[in-house]
Structure formats: C-alpha cells, structure tokens
Amino acid sequence: MQDLLSRVKALAADGATDIVAWRQHLHAHPELSFEEVATAAFVTEQLRQLGLRPQSMANTGVVALIEGRNPASRTVALRADMDALPIQEQNDVPYKSTAPGVMHACGHDVHTSSLLGTARILTQLRNEFEGTVKLIFQPGEERLPGGAALMIKEGVLQNPTPASVLGQHVFPMLPAGKVGMRAGRYMASTDELYLTVRGKGGHGAMPEQNLDPVLVAAHIIVAAQQIISRRASPKIPSVLSFGKVIANGATNVIPNEVYIEGTFRTLNEEWRREAHGHLRKLVEGLAESMGATAELEIRHGYPYLENEPELTARTRAAAEAYLGIENVIELDQWMAAEDFAYYSQTADACFYRLGTRSEDGRNASSVHTPTFDIDPKALEVGPGLMAWLTLQELAATMAQNRATGTVATAEMSAAGAAEPDGMKSHV
Template sequence: MVQTIKQLAAQYAADTVALRQHLHAHPELSFEEVNTAAFVTRELERMGLQPQPLAGTGVVALIEGQPGGPAIALRADMDALPIQEANEVPYKSTQPGVMHACGHDVHTSCLLGAARILCELKDQFRGSIKLMFQPGEEKLPGGASLMIKEGVLQNPAPKSVLGQHVFPKLPAGQIGLRPGRYMASTDELYLTVRGKGGHGAMPEMNLDPVLVAAHIIVAAQQIVSRRANPKLPSVLSFGKVIANGATNVIPNEVYIEGTFRTLNEEWRDEAHQHLRQLCEGLAASMGATCDLEIRRGYPYLENDPALTARVRAAAEEYLGAENVVELDQWMAAEDFAYFSQAASACFYRLGTRAPDGRFASSVHTPTFDIDEQALTVGPGLMAWLALQELAAQ
C-alpha cells in the first residue's frame, strides 16, 4: 500500500502544485475565504464527494470506505495573512496586502491531494475519513472552535484528528512531531493606563502615565520569573506602547498591547488574576488608574502520546526513520489546539525547505515560499497516516 500511495502522490503531484499555486495567487483573509471555499468545494465535487459548508466559510466532506470501520478526521486551514508578498514568482499574490505567508495554501492543497488518493482507494479500507477545511485560523476566536461548536466532531465522531503545518526549518521529505504538550495557549492583552497630562517641565502638576506604564511593564515580568513554576514555560511580551505626547508633553494616557502564553490551563487562569492585580494595584499606588482587557485566545496544543507514537511509526515506514525528527516545544499558538482539547489529536510539521537551503524564510514573512517537492510528500503521507490510523486497534 505504501508504494501505491507514493505512486498516486507522484502521479497527482503536478495537479497538487497547480492547486497550491492557484490558492497562493488568490489569498483571502480570515473568515473571508468565500472564493477559497468555493474552489475547494468544486474540487471535492470533482472527486464525487458531497461537501457541505460549515462555520461560514468552512467546508466539510466525508470519504466513506467499506462499512464497519471507525472514523478519523483530517484538517487543513485556508486563510491568509495581511502581508504584502515580496516574492517575484508566477503565482505571486494578486491581492494587495494579502499573502499566504503561513502555508495554508499548502495545507489546503495537500488535503485535497490526500482526498484524491483516498477516494481512489476507498474500496480498500474500512471506515470513513472526514475532511475539514477550516476558516480563520489566524484570527480569534479561531475557526476550529466554531467548527467544533457547529458539530464537525460529530456524525460521525472521529476517533482521532490529524493536522499538518509547514515548517521551513526542515527540508522537504522530512516531518517533525512531538508527543504531549507542543504549542502554547495565547491571550491578547490590551492595557490603558490613565493619569493627568501636562507640560513636561512641570511634572509636579501632572500624574505621569508614562512612568506608571513603565513600572507596570517591568514589574509584570515577575509574574513569569517569580510566580510561574520554573519548569512550566510561560511568555509575557509587550509589543506595542503608545504614549502620544511629545518631548515636552506628558500625555493623559498610555496604551499598551501584549501577549501571554503558556502550556497549562490552570496556570493560565492564575496568571490572568496576577496580572490584573499587579496592573490595578501598581497604578493605584502611583495615583493612576488602568483598564486591562484580556482576550482569551487558543488553548495549548497537546498531541495525544499514543496517537503520536502511531503517527511516528507510520511516518517512519513511509519516509524512513531518518526523516522523522523530534520537535522542541514551541510557544507559538495554533487553533488546532481546540481539536486537541476535544479529541485524540496529532499535529505534525511538514518540511518545506529545499536541500540547497532555499525557501528558508520563516512563516509570517513576505518572502515565505516552499520547495514544491513538499506537495508530493504532504498529500501522500497524510493519506498513508489516515489509512494506518483507520486500521489501528
């Protein structure tokens, strides 16, 4: 079966590349994937499937094999980022300021390619495979959460959920995975510190919110350094500070944005409380006031250890053990985490760098691109993992 899948993946490789290049040239932002969803729907219908819309611009379809087997789910996200592409390639984005800089065009085309392979083989496996084309991974509340609320993990309920994501640190032909806690939760922080502005030469007449904000930014780091268990990864970062005064003008308020990330939901809630108490208490102690809004984002992502072990074994059979590597924990976030909190799940990384070092630009950059050999590896591997997981007891 391995060789059959590899042959089909190679046979359809040019088509998969064409799908990806079309998607790359026509990106759409989170929850605006109207044309992308229509394109995916047409491709699935060509395979004889009956795709259905879900969560607005999401698409779901079911490949049914022989009766009597379990169900599993395969996921791809479809949205792009608000980035102006810098690559000069024939398939460059045609949408100003919008780019598939996180590889979701790769994920979608790989899942379409895997679906085509699995449709060819549906007489040779028992059970069903649910295809989940998800909107809005890059924007809260995350399309995964909406699809789950609308029943994507029901009728049939998959025993496991698999997802893949591009990884330019690995060459095409390799994948990376990690059992257990892999990616962080993510919360957005919006803080406004209010004082009393005035002339910078007369601080005694004012209540300087810039000074208060500076104390809060520095003091907040002790939540990570002194409140968190040192064995538990935590990140608190402030990336935007606006104090719209001048060289001689103290403003009335300071606006701050940041992020908090960790790998434990209990500590996450506790850290929120510590942060609120610190901001409000420190501001009050200096005579100021503040408002802190915490927009709760994605939970942490946990790969089911038993499922991940099966994925590793199947991937080693398909790619060779030398091409399956162990990943470190990563403090970035992914809304696939919602699937990992609701079902047995495994999220692995697909190498996309060329052997000569090309295509090494990170995701979320205007020069991100891939070695298209990954578009042969990705669909075939996903189809193989799906069949192995259906057969697993």
C-alpha cells in the same frame, strides 16, 4: 502493506503537478480570516470532482466524507486551514499574491492543496480501507475566536465522531522530505492583552503638575515580568511579551494615557487562569499606588495543543515507514499557538510539521514573513504522507476494536455522535 505503501507513493507522485497548480492558484488569491469565500468555493469544486458531497460549515468552512468499506466502523478526521494574513508579499514569483496587503505567509495554501491531494488519493483507495475519512477545511485559524472553535460548536466532530484528528503545518526549518513530531504538550495557549494606563498630561518641563502615565506604564511593563520569573513554576513554560506601546505625546508633552498590547502564553491551563488574576491585580494595584488608573482587557485565546501520546507514536511509526526513520525529527516545544488545539482538547489528535525548505537553503524564510515560500517537493510529500498516516490509523483502530471486542454499527455511531461535546479531562 508494502504494496499499499508503493501505491500511495505512486498516486502522490502522479498528482503532484495538479497539487502544485492548486497551491499556486490559492497563493495568488489569498483571503483573510472568515473571508475565504472564493477559497471555499474552489475547495468545494475540487471535492465534487472527486465524487464527494461537500457541505459548508461556519460560513466559509467545508466538510466532506470519504467512505470506505464498513463506513460506520471508525472515523479519522483530517484538518487543513484556509485563511491568509494581512501581509504584503515581497516574493517575485509568477503566483505572487494578487490581493494587495494579503498573503499566504503561513502556508495555509499548502495545507489546503495538500489535503485536497490526500482526498484524491484516498478516494482512489476507498476499497482498500474500512471506515470513514472526514475532511475538514477550516476558516479563520489566524484570528480569534478561531475557526476550529466555531466548527466544533457547529458539530464538525459529530455525525460521525472521529476517533482521531490529524493535522499538518508547514515548517521551513526542515527541508522538504522530512517531518517533525512531538508527543504530549507541544504548542502554547495564547491570550491577547490590551492595557490602558490613564494619568494627567501636560508640559514635560513641569512634571509636578502632571501625573505621568508613561512612567506608570514603564513600571507595569517591568513589574509584570515578575509574574513569570517569581509566580510561575519553573517547570511550566510561560511567556509574557508586550509588543505595542503608544504614548502619543511629544518631546515636551506628557500624554494623558498610554496604550499597550501584549500576549501571554503557557502550557498549563490552571496556571493560565492564575496568571490572569495576578496580571489584573498587579496592573490595577501598581497604577493606583502611583496615583493613576489602569484597565486591562484579556482576550481569551486558544488553549495549549496536546498531541495524544499513543496516537502520536502510531503516527510517527507510520511516517518512518513512509519516509524513512532518518526523516522523522523530534520537535521541541513551541510557544506559538494554533487553533488546532481545540481539536486536541476535544479528541485524540496529532499535529505534525511538514518540512518545506529546499536542500540548497532556499525557501527558508519563516512563516508570517513577506518572503515565505516553499519547495514544491513538499506538495508531493505532504498529500501522500497524510494519506498513508490515515490508512494506517484506520487499520490500527480497527485492530484495536477487534481485539477488545468492540463492534461498531451505524446505530452505535449515531448514538455516540449525539453525545454533547466536552473538553477532555486534561484541560
């Protein structure tokens, strides 16, 4: 095992210069969600140069297989997202975004180039492992309904069906060379709230002649927080935030309506459904009690993300062997959302965080900011680590098969792939 680990590290070091160049190319040419045409073409070309046969999926998604010995025996899937954000970059670097108002501010250029690096390592080691590695380059993580949901619907988790799915995400709060993991429920579901409160506008000096929707909206915003403080169990993390309020009147003009946008997030699907009902009842009832009307649209977003405990334990042990136990950090639950959650609700999955901050504190800007950037060291750590995790997971699952007497054949794999998709029972 030690010899294989050394070989993976050597291959990662040898390829680091190319991976940095790939990342800088992608960073300079970002594309928004579901518009990743040039990005998908770049990924496809790199995979073909590795001797793989990439296929398109969900329009701008790309999927490819790396087959080792006995390829039907077991499959591990690796996922990277490819889309950028509508942010104007403020970094002054040679690879600064050339697309006005578009930037890789969430590190998806890192994820994509890193997975390409992992693919190159694994193709060079394909005689060293049994099974198949499925590479998933996914569009549209930043925009509902999420590229993961579309790719799953089109069969990305079939033919062959992976036993486990791994994904990594940049994490500027950790220095390059470290990773973070957490078993169980890790990231929140996310729903978008769009609320319109209607009254009767008029002169601000004569409120008795109007029906003030600004006052009604203010009551709704405050009262809605009681759903979190008094209707949710304290054991269930929940967040309700309103980030946009438009009351387009003036100092002396009461508007006819107020428009509000917000988000609701939690880590429990049953409570999520209940909270939607509480929100609708509160919004409509409170507005009516004050003589106004209100309409609430809830756009159902990503589910919560759960890291399967046994898979995460194996992944953590493999990461500790690769990086050292002191460089694998326990993560807190995080109320942000990720459409990798769809994979975690369908298959055993582990989503971990890749440190990207420089040791001297540079490159510490948060994701989704115009100054986000990374330490290039992360582009040596990320590909090699994911390759090592994949090799160890393939070996572990093969050992489990032999211990339980499970024999995988091409016919059995095909039969399993034909089973309809379904969400796991913990949803």
